Amino acid sequence: MKVGIVGANGYSGVELIRLLSQHPHVDIDMLISHSTSGTHIHEIYPHLCGICEKKLEQADADEIAKRVELVFFSTPAGVSQGLIPELIEKGIRCIDISGDFRLKEAEQYEKWYGRECVANPDVLQQAVYGLSEFTREQISVAKLIANPGCFPTATLLGILPAVELGLIAPHTIIIDGKSGVSGAGRGAKQANMYSEVNESIKAYKLGSHQHIPEIEQAITEVAQQDVKVTFSTHLVPMTRGILCTIYAELKASQSSEAIIEAYKSFYASSPFVRIRELGHWPTTKEVLGSNYCDIGLLADERTNRLTVVSVIDNVVKGASGQAIQNMNILCGWDENTGLTMTPVYP
Amino acid sequence: MKVGIVGANGYSGVELIRLLSQHPHVDIDMLISHSTSGTHIHEIYPHLCGICEKKLEQADADEIAKRVELVFFSTPAGVSQGLIPELIEKGIRCIDISGDFRLKEAEQYEKWYGRECVANPDVLQQAVYGLSEFTREQISVAKLIANPGCFPTATLLGILPAVELGLIAPHTIIIDGKSGVSGAGRGAKQANMYSEVNESIKAYKLGSHQHIPEIEQAITEVAQQDVKVTFSTHLVPMTRGILCTIYAELKASQSSEAIIEAYKSFYASSPFVRIRELGHWPTTKEVLGSNYCDIGLLADERTNRLTVVSVIDNVVKGASGQAIQNMNILCGWDENTGLTMTPVYP
Amino acid sequence: MKVGIVGANGYSGVELIRLLSQHPHVDIDMLISHSTSGTHIHEIYPHLCGICEKKLEQADADEIAKRVELVFFSTPAGVSQGLIPELIEKGIRCIDISGDFRLKEAEQYEKWYGRECVANPDVLQQAVYGLSEFTREQISVAKLIANPGCFPTATLLGILPAVELGLIAPHTIIIDGKSGVSGAGRGAKQANMYSEVNESIKAYKLGSHQHIPEIEQAITEVAQQDVKVTFSTHLVPMTRGILCTIYAELKASQSSEAIIEAYKSFYASSPFVRIRELGHWPTTKEVLGSNYCDIGLLADERTNRLTVVSVIDNVVKGASGQAIQNMNILCGWDENTGLTMTPVYP
Amino acid sequence: MKVGIVGANGYSGVELIRLLSQHPHVDIDMLISHSTSGTHIHEIYPHLCGICEKKLEQADADEIAKRVELVFFSTPAGVSQGLIPELIEKGIRCIDISGDFRLKEAEQYEKWYGRECVANPDVLQQAVYGLSEFTREQISVAKLIANPGCFPTATLLGILPAVELGLIAPHTIIIDGKSGVSGAGRGAKQANMYSEVNESIKAYKLGSHQHIPEIEQAITEVAQQDVKVTFSTHLVPMTRGILCTIYAELKASQSSEAIIEAYKSFYASSPFVRIRELGHWPTTKEVLGSNYCDIGLLADERTNRLTVVSVIDNVVKGASGQAIQNMNILCGWDENTGLTMTPVYP
Secondary structure, three states: OOEEOOOOOHHHHHHHHHHHOHHHOOOOOOOEEEOOOOOEEEHHHHHHHHOOOOOOOOOOOOHHHHOOOOOOOOOOOOHHHHHHHHHHHOEEEEEEOOOOOOOOOOOHHHHHOOOOOOOOOHHHHHOOOOHHHHHHHHHHHOOOEOOHHHHHHOOOHHHHHHOOOOOOOOHHHHHEEEEEEEHHHHOOOOHEEEHOOOOOOEEEOOOOHHHHHHHHHHHHHHHOOOOOEEEEEEEEEOOOOOOEEEEEEEEOOOOOHHHHHHHHHOOOOOEEEEOOOOOOOOOHHHHHHOOOOOEEEEOOOOOOOOEEEEEEEOOOOHHHHHHOOOOOOOOOOOOOOOOOOOOOOO | EEEEEEEOOHHHHHHHHHHHOOEEEOEEEEOOOOOOOOOOHHHHHHHHHHOOOOOOOOOOOOHHHHHOEEEOOOOOOOOOHHHHHHHHOOEEEEOOOOOOOOOOOOOHHHHHHHOOOOOOOOHHHEEEEOOHHHHHHHHHOOOOOOOHHHHHHHHHHHHHHHOOOOOOOOHHOEEEEEOHHHOOOOOOOOHEEHHHHHHEEEEOOOOOOHHHHHHHHHHHHHHHOOOOEEEEEEEEEOOOOOOEEEEEOOOOOHHHHHHHHHHHHHHHOOOOOOOOOOOOEHHHHHHHOOOEEEEEEEEEEOEEEEEEEEOOOOHHHHHHHHHHEEEEEOOOOOOOOOOOOOOOOO | OEEEOOOOOOHHHHHHHHHHHOOOEEEEEEEOOOOOOOOOOHHHHHOOOOOOOOEEEOOHHHHHHOOOOOEOOOOOOOHHHHHHHHHHHHOEEEEEEOOOOOOOHHHHHHHHHHHOOOHHHHHHHHEEEEOOOHHHHHHOOOOOOOOOOHHHHHHHHHHHHHHHOOOHHHHHEEEEEEEEEHOOOOOOOOOHHHHHHHOOEEOOOOOOHHHHHHHHHHHHHHHOOOOOOEEEEEEOOOOOOOEEEEEEOOOOOHHHHHHHHHHHOOOOOOOEEEEEOOOOOHHHHHHHOOEEEEEEEEOOOOHHHHHEEEOOOOHHHHHHHHHHHHHHHHHHHOOOOOOOOOHHHO | EEEEEEOOOOOHHHHHHHHHOOOOOOOOOEEEEOOOOOOOOOOHHHHHOOOOOOOEEOOOHHHHHHHHHHEEOOOOOOHHHHHHHHHHHHHOEEEEEEOOOOOOOOOHHHHHOOOOOOOHHHHHHHHHEEOOOOHHHHHHHOOEEOOOOHHHHHHHHHHHHHHHHOOOOOOOOOOOOOOOOHHHOOOOOOEEEEHHOOOEEEEEEEOOOOOHHHHHHHHHHHOOOOOOOOEEEEEEOOOOOOEEEEEEEEEEOHHHHHHHHHHHHOOOOOOEEEEOOOOOOOOHHHOOOOEEEEEEEEEEOOOOEEEEEEEOOOOHHHHHHHHHHHHHHHOOOOOOOOOOOOOOOO
16 A cells, blocks of 8 residues: 655654554655655655655645555644645545644634644544544544544553543543653754753643643543543653553552453453553553553552553654554554564663 | 761762862761772772772771761661661761651551661651751751651652642642652662663652652641652653652642742742742753752642642752751751752753 | 574573564574573563563573574673584584674683683684675575674774775774663673763773774784774763774775765675765664664875774674574575664654 | 853853852853843753842943953854954953864864954964963963863863873874763754754764864974874763863883873873873763863773873863863962862762
8 A cells, every 4th residue: 555644754754664664565655744845855864774765745635645545644733634634535544643633622722732723623523533442443444543642642541441441530630741852853942952851851831731632532531521630741851752650549449450450351452552560660661662552550558549650652652653553453454564563672 | 077978988978078078167087888998989989089089987886976076877778777876875966868767657667668677766756857948946956867868858848838838638649759860879780770771761669669658757747637648759761850740639729820929938048949930840950969949830720739840959959968958957057058059050 | 493592681682582573584482591591581571571471491402402493692701602512513503692702713712801712613613703794605604603793893894895995004993982881781780870871971991892802803804914903992871872983094095985985886785784975974873773884984185094983783783683684694585584674763 | 350251041151150159259240142131041041040140131342341350252153253352452351162262373263163264363363272281371361261172172181291291193193082962052953952862872073073173283282293183073962071082103112000100290280180090991970060181091002002081071171160260370369269069970
């Protein structure tokens, strides 16, 4: 199958190239970038020399429709809302790694993203939220997949089973997220300079992160009640990786062992979720470069709270890897096709 | 004043040397180390060449009492319980950076530290908990100061004002702590090797960290009710620094601005606590190498929760710096004597 | 083909597992480790959960010969000298990532490794030095391949073409090597603790590194004259990666462009060596996780010296990747079978 | 003494603030910045809250002359050439941390800095090269001090004694420099983003670095012969620190011990240079935050070459610290006044 990547010159874009170059059923036919069209991708990213040396092109819906069957979007906020409706109309399936189609209500988008929502409400409703482990069926027939954000992926895979199984009180959920710097993209910002980030940890966007409504929307749907969460994000001096520590009150006393078993059952047919044994906590390094989400759990009887630790590689399971997983589901291929790489350790 | 350092060959020990070498009223007369006695400190730490080249000695209470007036302990768990009572009897004042005298109840120590408490209960009661900003008066007349742990320092400076001012419900406190690796000391452990820690974040000791009873004891005292907290610790790929994110339910709706003002008043005469303006969050780099504790605050009306972010340099305000601050209070010197160094930035 | 890994619990061992799990013609049948036999590999390395959960076994030549056709050794100095001769006799092909069979003269081994050489001189002579790009023919018929060291790989791929093409005066070669910490293995040593390595660079083993005779032996053979080199190694705060900067006097004035072209021709049929254009210098990140060796070149007419910058991932091309490349050559498979992974960037 | 800082909002500027805030004889009276005038320094650098909260001002020669006696320049290339001549005329002493007055020949400046030299040739000749350990006498009477670059400081302190003592052949000098990222300043450039620099080492500006003519000028003067050097720079994933490894042919066979003794004598009255014992090599961490330059030496009889390893904190001895050292010499104060801080370790 021929695919294209819009926003190919960003980190999620080159990660799609890395992963798709190992995919047996896919050829990358188009690399699209507004800001760097005309140059070749390996001139911007020398690590791709000899692997992918395609020229970056301008986005043109007709041209795209002529050459590829499916398009990945790894673009800044606002871009895909403009281009995707036209492509869908032409029968091109789209997987959007940006946040443009994740929120079902336009006002929510406008409030949290601070920009106008120009997407057609119909298309917004059509978009399937691509949290693979939870929406496989809808994904398999989708025209447009809204790939989840990196923090929401780690958070929801960590806490949704407890919500669905009725173990916790949803309105008590507090999420403390920690992310590597690659999540901020490749644009040159002073705050993300090496000398500013190294040997430092900081909190940012507390109470105002655009992933808050996305997390609440997903939990609300599963909990079948309106849920508000406290969600804090921290920047950690590392390139890749997200770790979310999630706290919630247990509805009833439960042993850690029982909860761990419940999670194992829940994810029994999900090849990318690995539940750790009691007392073992995952590290982001243990999933680096891979599509895994590793989860550790503790039910603390002293405080009657559940603590969940969930780790992913933000560029893989939190972006490009999950996008490919969704493509696999959509195309009827094995969910882990092209995604069986072992984490790079150390 | 002549002072000695027991456990001089650890990170807190050499940090005491760094800081005391700038102190106008103190001479370091004895460096004591069980494991490395006989060698010179600059042979172990070449950065001290030409600055401090003293020979490390064995601990001998008589010798110590003859030569110094005050002793700092930066020793592994269990060491100071053995030596301090004898020194106090000889009239030597002691500041213990280890956890040996922080918990008032021996059973708590035995439960959380996993070792027998051999300290005389009287001495245990005599020990003053040296959270400088909260116990100045007791410190000023103490014979033995139990210097707070690194996580408790960041946590308590961050949340105790809210407890004391009655802003929050103490039993809802959740603390998400993140620490650099130096907190684990200099001993060679596989888990703290560079290749294991770098480009990774992990949770550890969830629900079982020995700082939990210390935090609960301090909050319980201020809240005047029995308080249990959820406390999680994470290892971050950096050498120095602790950031604690603390969550609690607000008793009544409050604006962030009002809380920030309340904290500023609370700490008005505390030179080392700096409260950030609304929307500004401190980073550990902004206190690196200094004795500051910087605090940011948010009252989120969506969730009715308070979020506090508190940062310190774990080796300074979280250990050796606060020990010197306590010495200053004890000796009647200005609290910031010898501690006015600017953070090293970047 | 069934293979075994002796020393499977070290970094090169788990990297073999990572890479071989993508190899179409190979099954890992035995994981062998003296120190951790009896445990399962994923208990030591949780990133392997669900990927490889084999039990580690003791080394037993008969058992090995019964179950596998080829054995990789990623063992500490001295181990493979003991076991390999027996295996070869039994017809098992061996690829030794350790330094035990690289030096042709036992005295050299004893001088630089500081330990007795117990290898049979015949076996020592039989061993083929596995610098894939230079010894393909011998590798293809070898019984025992001595896989090059990490620094020698980067150095020799960088400078041997200039030696062979007669561009430089071999006795003027100076190599300034920089390595990430993973090269030192997983053993817990104070010098490699995170807090000691982070935010620091240091030189080590100057004039005494065991890779010196290996480099000299290889250059001497190509130059057909006795060559001594100056070789310095530095530890850089990163996990993976080696960068060698190599200096030598040009025999005759040459343009950088001409030399770059000469190198491109030299490596035209070597899929893993990538020569950069003039003014472009490779970074270790651009080869991370891959088997590439990227090379930049400058002929400086001001000083009449050639400067070569050569980068590899020390765990891949500098160890396990090259070992698999050698296995491919030995087995008559395409040289890059199972090794086509794209560098992980960023 | 009242002083001003032009370019106060850069890393060298805030480091001057950090160091001068401990200096007993100096008050910072003016902070000057073209790009950020009007704001307060602690708004840009929150680590300065409560320490220095001055407003940044525009540069105005009359105003400066009215308010301060000495001005530090930590400005981008080209700035100080414009302002310093006017200030000198008004009797204000200037210490320029930028490269504007280091090269005696305008053509050299124009060739290597790629910009017009607008400095009056007289002023250029008047400028004293402020390598404190070598030019104390001229510094003590200077009107304008051209503070050395970071790489030249580490290089020259490392190799000039060998040149002056006639131990090595100057035309064989090769310098392999490694630097942390702070040397590139605070400006947002993609190449210095965390995700690009972390877990990577790279070479840059080979054969074209503007510090080459500065190093050659200084060696040429001491060697009293025209010297060209090979100088390569590498970017290391750390914030602070420079390590230069310097290679040169020995004129005559010498023991390492003899050379180490010669260096110790040479620097006997230089409080900031520390010579390591044989077999001990300095790390950048061992000088971090301090004004020290630590040096290790090896004379290798196998190759008849001298290897020198020299480390500094680029922001201190490589910039602001040496600037203050020069001010101390100029003002007749003890050379180490305000500069006795111990390195921050770990």
